[in-house]
Amino acid sequence: MSVSEQNFEDYKSQCVTDLMSLQPEFIKLYDINSYENWFYDHGTGAFHFKSDDGKNLYFKYVDVGSFSTKTNTWNWSWDNDTTPKHVSNALEKVKAFGTANNFEQLTKGLFEGDEYTGWEMTAISAKLLNTIGAYSIPQEHLTIYFIFTNELTQEEYEKLKVKYANCDRHISDRVAFVCQHLINSTSIGFHEAFDSDPAIEQDDEHQAWCNECEKIRLKEDGWADKAMAFANIKVVCNQCYFEIKERNQTGENIS
Numbered sequence: 001m002s003v004s005e006q007n008f009e010d011y012k013s014q015c016v017t018d019l020m021s022l023q024p025e026f027i028k029l030y031d032i033n034s035y036e037n038w039f040y041d042h043g044t045g046a047f048h049f050k051s052d053d054g055k056n057l058y059f060k061y062v063d064v065g066s067f068s069t070k071t072n073t074w075n076w077s078w079d080n081d082t083t084p085k086h087v088s089n090a091l092e093k094v095k096a097f098g099t100a101n102n103f104e105q106l107t108k109g110l111f112e113g114d115e116y117t118g119w120e121m122t123a124i125s126a127k128l129l130n131t132i133g134a135y136s137i138p139q140e141h142l143t144i145y146f147i148f149t150n151e152l153t154q155e156e157y158e159k160l161k162v163k164y165a166n167c168d169r170h171i172s173d174r175v176a177f178v179c180q181h182l183i184n185s186t187s188i189g190f191h192e193a194f195d196s197d198p199a200i201e202q203d204d205e206h207q208a209w210c211n212e213c214e215k216i217r218l219k220e221d222g223w224a225d226k227a228m229a230f231a232n233i234k235v236v237c238n239q240c241y242f243e244i245k246e247r248n249q250t251g252e253n254i255s
Contacts, residue, residue: 008103012120019123019134026133030057030151038137043173044160045087046152047135058152059132063087063144064125067118070141074117079109084173086201090149094125118145167237176241179209179231182248189214190249198242206241210248 027033035049035057042063049057063077077088078095098106105111106124122134122145131147152160167173181188189211196206209217213231220227236244 007101008105012124015123015127016120019126022126023133040146042084042087046157046160047146047148056154058154058157059148060150060152061087061146061148062090062125062129064091064122064147065118066142066144067113068142072112072114073110074113074121075110086174089201090129091125094128097128118143121145122147167240170237170239173237173239174205176206176236176238177233178236178241178244179213180234181210181212182208182244183234185210186247187250188212188248190245196245206238208241208245
């Protein structure tokens with residue numbers, strides 16, 4: 001075993017020990033075992049515990065990954081195409097730590113493991129991201145692992161729900177807004193309320209419009225009634241937004 005491998009085994013063991021100390025406190029503090037039902041929503045990134053007597057508990061989560069007993073493999077969520085980026089982006093810190101220390105299991109998306117691998121990777125993620133607790137869910141041959149970053153109030157949970165769009169083509173993602181002309185168009189210009197980057201999660205909703213809308217907006221000195229009526233703003237998900245951007249930003253924007 002190389003020095004790097006030995007260091008990783010030691011680090012992994014320490015992280016598991018730390019998580020084993022954290023979990024009883026987390027379970028006791030939030031009375032987790034009193035909730036009979038649980039739900040998680042990749043669209044909002046919110047985990048919901050619900051009891052039969054109507055109690056509710058909400059957490060913001062990071063999807064760490066899943067372990068398959070069918071193939072005996074661990075799959076980091078950032079390597080899973082069905083997992084939205086906003087519930088796995090935080091793991092970039094874990095991957096960077098793995099790269100800096102030459103810990104291959106933190107940088108390889110899919111690798112062979114055993115029944116302990118899921119909790120080991122979850123323990124490392126919990127340590128590096130300074131989370132408040134962890135949870136696992138068995139689903140057929142898969143066990144999915146989560147870490148909770150913070151508790152959400154009922155109001156915060158409801159606000160998250162309205163920030164995300166149901167999309168026929170993509171897993172639920174944050175809402176974005178575009179003028180009606182951009183929906184099915186190509187190369188008609190693309191103007192944004194602020195610069196956007198698909199790799200960066202931003203608090204404000206993305207907003208964009210085409211060249212013709214920009215002409216009217218400038219003529220009307222802002223989003224007056226005529227400009228708004230012409231734009232006829234539509235709601236799309238973030239993933240659709242960046243597809244629309246790629247199709248249309250090649251069009252020459254007016255200045």
